[in-house]
Structure formats: structure tokens, C-alpha cells
Amino acid sequence: MKAILCKAYGPPETLVLEDIAEPEAGPGEVVVEMKAAALNFFDTLIIENRYQTKPDLPFSPGAEMAGIVSAVGEGVTRIKPGDRVVAYNRFGCCREKVAVKEANVTALPNDVPFALAAGLMVTYGTTLHALRGRGDLKPGETVAVLGASGGVGQAAVEIATLMGARVIACASSEEKLAFARRFGATDTVNYAKEDLKTRLKELTDGAGVDVVYDPVGGDYAEQALRATAWRGRYLVIGFAAGAIPKIPLNLVLLKGCDIRGVFWGAANEREPDQHRKDVEQLLDWVAKGELKPHIHAVYPLAETPRALEELAQRRALGKVIIEP
Structure with a gap:
């Protein structure tokens, strides 16, 4: 079968397309024939050995996928061959077949296309876990979303809106802010031109925002x-700006506020039942037309390096999908 492989750490152009042996389903595993996989910004870091997940070489990028189960291993009870599924696998999805733990697989309704489902795991799963599981977001509250046009940022705008919140989208260009408004943002802040703290205070009549959703970090963190x-x-979602900020803790004391970490990958491992419930909720929203993930572009497997370059250069607005 065909697979995109990272055989030595480097930029996207160093990836290669090769034939490898098909996987077998071990105990507690299922083999999924990939119909669509999704890429995320962290994939650009993993292939350069700049991310906390450090798979052994060679490996395939791609942490999420949708497809059809072709085989199941010993002890698998919830999934059977022929089932349509979505799956999270940390890495390894940019290949024609993938072995995945049954715990990381969720049934996919027939009326949800593979390409839409493939991109729900990481960005939307992270966001639902963040806003509902960690942020305790309530209808009528105000959410400031940093990096609002990126993968998790767009998801946050959409899900916060679905949950009845007022969304203030924050990004670095008018084009990106216009994109965020398409998905429910009612107010915007261009932090390349405006002081983030001052503008957020103005938009909330001095009260401040109830929830900050920050996948950016860097210089914007303390302002937010x-x-x-x-x-x-x-x-705290991530650090797309590169720098991990150092926060003056007196601010937390004076505001009586919380800083809450959002480690979605660890939550999946520790709380698999809740993870599945979140995925089922996302799929239900998509099936009902209430959630409409935007696909930036679809690339064939052989063009995975070009797709990753789109993410590395911050040109992607929405999900980047790979199909075999």
C-alpha cells in the first residue's frame, strides 16, 4: 500500500511516497481503510522533531481520519468490518490503511461525508473539550478567540456560537477576521493594528471577557x-506563535480568574468515554447541518508535502484534507 513517510526530520519537501506492507490488527485494534485524512499545524512540527509527540522514524504524519474498517483484532467488540468510522491516532494517518486502537474509533453516520468527518477529531474535538469540559462556557457569556481563522480558532468560533456565546474573533488581518465572521463571530479585533487588551475591554464595556480561547500564546497571551x-x-490551547509566555501570577489573583490547561490528547487517553461522547456530539451537529466545517483544500496522498506547506505558511483557512 502507499504511504507518505517521514524518514528523516525536515520540512515538508523531505517527505516521500513509498509502498509499505499493509498493517495487521493486533489485540484491541482495528484496521481502517483511509478515505480521508486531515492535517493540522502540529504535523508541520512533528516532521521537524519540534513537537512533544516524537514518533520513531519512519512514520506518516496525520493524526485524524475517516474510512471503512477492513479488519478487527482480538478483543474488539464495538466495531466490525465494513463499519464507517472516524479515528484519532496521534500520527500515521497519511497512508492507505491504518491500524488504530478500538478506543480511538467512533462510528460514522452514513449521512456525514468522509472528508467532513476526517477533520473533526483534533480541532473540533479540542474545542468542544476546551469550551465545555474545561471552560464551563454558558449561554450568554463572551468568548475571545485568538487565532480565529486557524483550524482550532475557526472551530472555537463555530462551537462557541452553537453554545450560545457571544464571540469576539481576534486575528492578524482583515481577511482572516472576515473569514471568522462567516462562522458566527459578532465582533472582531485585528491585533496587528489594535491593542488587544484595550479593544477587548472596549467591546465588553470594561467588564472583560468571560473566556479566552488561546491557541497562539506569545506576546498576545498576557494582553488577553x-x-x-x-x-x-x-x-491554554497551544503556542502557534512559537514563544511560550511567562504570565505574571498577580493578574490571576487580582481578577479571581483561572488559567486552565487544555491537553486534548491526554484527555482522550484518560477519559475515552467522554472523548467518544464529544465526537458523537460533533457528528450529530454536522448531520443536522448545525456545524459546517470549512475545507480549505483537498489534496491527493502524493501531494501531502504541498498540503503541509500550506499549513506551515499559515495560508490555510479551515481544514486541509488528504484523500487516497
Whole structure:
């Protein structure tokens, strides 16, 4: 079968397409024939050995996929061959068949296309876990979403809107902010031109925002924390800006606010039943037309390096999908 392989750490152009042996389903595993896989920004880091997940070489990028089960291993009871499924696998999905733990597989309704389902695991799963599981977001509250046009940022705009919140989208260009407004943002902040703290305070009549959703970090983190309301929740999603900020803890004391870590991958391992419930909720929203993930582009497997370059250069608006 065909697979995109990282055989030596480097930029996307160093990846190669090769024939490898098909996987076998071990105990507790299922083999899924990949119909669509999705890429995320962290895939650009994994292939350069700059991410906390460090698979042994060679490996395939791609942490999420949708497809049809072709085989099941000993002890598998919930899934059977022929089932349509979505799956999260940390890495390894950019190949024609993938062996996945049964615990990381969820049944896929017939009325949800593979390409839409493939991109739900990481960005939307992270966001639902963040806003509902960690942020305790309530209808009527205000959410500031940093990096609002990126993968998790767009998901946060959509899900927060579905949950009845007021969304303030924050991004670095008018084009990106216009994109965020398409998915439910009612207000916007261009933090390349405006002071983030000042503008968020203005938009909330001085009260500050109830929840900050921050996948960016860097210089914007402290500004956003300073704009958090009394008893606000600051959600640490990631550090796309590169720098991990150092936060003055006196701000947390003075505001009576919380800084809450969002480690979706670890939550999946520790709380698999809740993970499955979140995925089922996302699939239900998609099936009902209430959630409409935007696909930036679909690439054939052989063009995975070009797709990763789109992510590395921050040109992708929405999900980047790979099909075999």
C-alpha cells in the first residue's frame, strides 16, 4: 500500500511516497481503510522533531481520519468490518490503511461525508473539550478567540456560537477576521493594528471577557489575560506563535480568574468515554447541518508535502484534507 513517510526530520519537501506492507490488527485494534485524512499545524512540527509527540522514524504524519474498517483484532467488540468510522491516532494517518486502537474509533453516520468527518477529531474535538469540559462556557457569556481563522480558532468560533456565546474573533488581518465572521463571530479585533487588551475591554464595556480561547500564546497571551473578566477562564490551547509566555501570577489573583490547561490528547487517553461522547456530539451537529466545517483544500496522498506547506505558511483557512 502507499504511504507518505517521514524518514528523516525536515520540512515538508523531505517527505516521500513509498509502498509499505499493509498493517495487521493486533489485540484491541482495528484496521481502517483511509478515505480521508486531515492535517493540522502540529504535523508541520512533528516532521521537524519540534513537537512533544516524537514518533520513531519512519512514520506518516496525520493524526485524524475517516474510512471503512477492513479488519478487527482480538478483543474488539464495538466495531466490525465494513463499519464507517472516524479515528484519532496521534500520527500515521497519511497512508492507505491504518491500524488504530478500538478506543480511538467512533462510528460514522452514513449521512456525514468522509472528508467532513476526517477533520473533526483534533480541532473540533479540542474545542468542544476546551469550551465545555474545561471552560464551563454558558449561554450568554463572551468568548475571545485568538487565532480565529486557524483550524482550532475557526472551530472555537463555530462551537462557541452553537453554545450560545457571544464571540469576539481576534486575528492578524482583515481577511482572516472576515473569514471568522462567516462562522458566527459578532465582533472582531485585528491585533496587528489594535491593542488587544484595550479593544477587548472596549467591546465588553470594561467588564472583560468571560473566556479566552488561546491557541497562539506569545506576546498576545498576557494582553488577553489582562482583558479577562472577574472569575474569567483563560484556556491554554497551544503556542502557534512559537514563544511560550511567562504570565505574571498577580493578574490571576487580582481578577479571581483561572488559567486552565487544555491537553486534548491526554484527555482522550484518560477519559475515552467522554472523548467518544464529544465526537458523537460533533457528528450529530454536522448531520443536522448545525456545524459546517470549512475545507480549505483537498489534496491527493502524493501531494501531502504541498498540503503541509500550506499549513506551515499559515495560508490555510479551515481544514486541509488528504484523500487516497
